[in-house]
Amino acid sequence: MKHILVTGGAGFIGSHVVRRLVNNYKDYHIINLDKLTYAGNLENLRDVEGESNYTFVRGDILDSDLIEKLFQEYDISGVIHLAAESHVDRSISNPMEFIQTNLVGTVTLLNVAKKFWEGRNDVCFYHISTDEVYGSLGKEGMFTETTAYDPRSPYSSSKAGSDHLVRAYFHTYNLPIKISNCSNNYGSYQFPEKLIPLMINNIIEKKDLPVYGKGDNIRDWLWVEDHAAAIDLVFHKGEVGETYNIGGHNEWKNLDLVHLLCDIMDRKLNRPAGDARSRIKFVQDRAGHDMRYAIDASKIERDLGWTPSLQFEQGLDMTIDWYLTNSDWLNNITSGAYKSYYESQYKNR
């Protein structure tokens, strides 16, 4: 049996990765280490929590004693590192937590892996990162694996720093590593602070729909299960020391995306056409707002044969249906501390 440590497995993307590995690799034991911050939620993994090849451990990636204990107890031979503070707006109000978890936490994990894996090449430390490390594009061009790093928010800077550290452990200590940088994900179990689930929730609740600036910033959206499939592929087939960009060739201007969500949801909720659009509010822009992200995913397509499985409209439709069906999941989040977060974010905009 192979013991794989997944960090941040109770979050949005992590829960899809854990579910996929637990269900598809019965000869793996998946250990999910998660601190359960505001973004971590064991509800995301109810369907796999009873599986015999799955163990949940509540803990912090900054706790090196705990991580050493896990490496010792389970003879960990793979790490898939997703734990992070992940929201740009929160990084603008509170950068320190991003430095702690994303930078210091990643080095803490790297140090334990280095200590336990000295001289081994049958092991892998796989770091999950973002396209935001490459900065902001103008009208033309796409991010490739060789685009120079140019992060602009505390979030993307902390992720860029963690990517550099992971590569440094490969070059300096021969630690077998892999990295992937993915574009914006959407899908089930995403915390409603990010654009798509926030808008879905606000449309359901007939609240204002806060569009930053003029809504002309562009993001490249990928269905989370396609990201999980790519992570599975890179973990098993990717070259050690390599970086893979992952994205859906699916660029949307924020305002166009919000319009699309409004129109689909008015239909699904049997509301008059234009009802949701009437609640769009153009609010103060995000500080340092990156204009455009777009991923060139040709390397992972060419080398590993990965392509996205879903058209965006299909993925968005399934995602909206998921949030409408799983109203308890959404209510459990939005009835708690989320309320004061939401008010603090939007009252001054």
Ligand code: NAD
């Ligand atoms: P998320 O915020 O939904 O989940 C993060 C998880 O990490 C949570 O379960 C949280 O409890 C856990 N965590 C946070 N700090 C921790 C700590 N100190 N110790 C242990 N666990 C801790 O994030 P997500 O959107 O699922 O993103 C997962 C990873 O993918 C992140 O590394 C992020 O940078 C990267 N990524 C995200 C996107 C996206 O669109 N969401 C795109 C590309 C890359």
Ligand code: TYD
């Ligand atoms: P977000 O989901 O926070 O992802 P990221 O900033 O990491 O790309 O935001 C996606 C885009 O949507 C980004 O351009 C900011 C914008 N946005 C809004 O216009 N309104 C909102 O309420 C939020 C959360 C985001």
